[in-house]
Amino acid sequence: MDSNPPFLHRYGALLHNSSKIRNSLNDQRGEIVGECELPLLDLKNLTSDNEGERRVCVGEIAKAASEWGFFQVLNHGISHELLEEMRREQVKMFEMPFEKKLSCRLLNDSYRWGTPTATSVKEFSWSEAFHIPLSKISENGWCFGEEFNSLREVMEKFAAAMSELARLLAGVLVENLGQSRQFFEENCNESTCFLRLNRYPACSLSPEIFGFVPHTDSDFLTILHQDQVGGLQLMKDSTWVAVKPNPDALIVNIGDLFQAWSNNVYKSVEHKVVVNPNVERYSIAYFMCPSYDSIIGSCKEPSLYKKFTFGQYRQQVQQDVKMSGIKVGLPRFLI
Template sequence: MRSLTPEPPLEEKYGDLFRKYSNGDTVEHGEGTFNTEGVEEMELPLIDLGRLSLGGKEEEECKREIALASQEWGFFQVVNHGISREVLERMKSEQVKLFRRPFMEKVNDACMNFPMGSYRWGSPSATRLSQLSWSEAFHVPMSNISGLTGRDNLSLTMEQFATKISELAQKLGQILAEKLGQDPMFFKEHCLPSTCYLRLNRYPPCAVSSKIVGLMPHTDSDFLTILHQDNIGGLQLVKDGKWIAVKPNEDALIINIGDLLQAWSNDVYKSVEHRVLTNQHKERFSMAYFFCPSYDSIIQSCGEPQVYRRFSFREFRQQVQDDVKRLGYKIGLPRFIL
């Protein structure tokens, strides 16, 4: 019975899209097409944050590498990041238990008194296979984590994880602002713990994995995203105009630049399109922290001539939501170019 199974009914919900594809529909995204096969695997730039505590040339070289990777890749990975393996492993264990709950419990937010609508699965606006994300997730505002009732192992572990990862995001934001010659306190003033989000992801096995992505191609609508993933793999990003597969490293956290930081830096730092592929036999788990400002925060390019007009985070999010609802996919920053 569905009430007892943990799996979201993806095949049942999107059966018409499968049948449409089998009848000759092409896999499209926007106006183009994408290929999920034959992608080269590469390692992201790896940065040891322990060097920041050494001072002098070591500290400055570490900061330079962070800024350079943000310009050239839009992605990098870090070790000695301040979050212990014990916390990460405990977080993964509790996350797995959460997703093992019966599907209807997750839909009804009966797992842990998460805020209404925290649990999401599939892609409600999908009109073709390329717009379908074969995944399920809990999207939880940071402001709700400390207020979760029950104070069980998951809530306590989430709070500990969120506190540490918030500190890391602030540290990285400060470095990136500093290397632009901007106020290093900008993010401390605009990105409060209460304005950020934590997303717990699960990508179920998919029998037709060559035709469906776990998460459709997109850029992130924040300043920074910090990701911890397992060793299954599947994360891909665009580098020099082609897709590359990211080699998993369970000891590292992955950092990627979001749309807001690209706009704020006047295109110095790059928000890069990325996606997650499905796996035919194995499930994949990840945890993502989204470093966001308040809805009323104004994003203004810090360089001249300015590439983007001034806009609020609220306005940006609303435009993204409108586009996804109307088109099935996100447009993002091009909507705000001067």
């Protein structure tokens, strides 16, 4: 049985004509100017006994978050062995037959594929994923069959390591603004954050099909582990640029909530994934989120944004996508 989702069968009306695809996306894609080297930051200096070295590292992280919204980190504390172990478990899940992934309710029924709300190609993502609340990983009844006995243990270790790194980076960014870490310590923990395991099957239909549509992340902070296939692109100076994979680094990006909380000091940058015609791509994303009733207010006045809860923000995003196919995001909450 085929492991790939039946994209053409389900979305044939959107995908059958490549020339129409090209025309409909012509205004969306922009010109790609080669590959970019994201700021590459060595986190070992964050624990240095030399206060000067530590302050320089904090400044570099804050500068990247302000100017790029994206950066890469080395010496992040997550072992290569754990990353590879998580990757093997991820591949094993996605290699299951599609019907089994769809019906077995693996990982608390967290399997997603395609874009059910899409009404045009520009709203469609050629990808599949398991979107998993960290709070569900250790619950009984979440897995399927003997073949995934090791999955829970690996995911628990991986989520704990990612959570520790996210708290470290968020703390640094908060510290740079001269603010207390209390909000993040009280509202962002393992019970409110998510893992998303992504697979982007090869797609030779058209180079204009998105693996994941242009978007910004709706969290505080995202940490991404990707393979070496490439495909991640971000908006820099009004131009799409491709991110060159680095096998030794994790990618970090600012989300909408951090942009609002920092009063636009840190930037949540639009990004997307493009498909590869010959090779599948894998990635794993950790999303640092608060509880749904957490009030997101700017850390200083005058604030550029109205106060809102994370739950209200998610609801507005979902409503906008349902009505127009497009995420509006933070502009909805500007004063």
